[in-house]
Amino acid sequence: MNQVPYLLVLATMSAGIVVVAAAHFKRGPAIIAGSLLLGAVLRAVLPTERVGMLAVRSRWVDVVTFVTLAVLLIVLAWVAPQL
Structure with missing residues (x-):
């Protein structure tokens, strides 16, 4: 039961x-960024015992890492050429 948030993000x-x-280079990174933001929200809201493998470091380091990676992927999706 502890791994449900992790499996949802995965x-x-x-x-x-x-x-x-499937060669959708704008939508794919946006979906991945959304999953990272979901991981950040779950890590910030749920207690450490309930987040399973989403808890790697301290809560705020995990949240900042998730959000930073999500922002970078959103920028990547924004600047990627449409094919």
């Missing part, structure tokens, strides 16, 4: 990777 990220593999 499933959403996998969907984004599938979208990238």
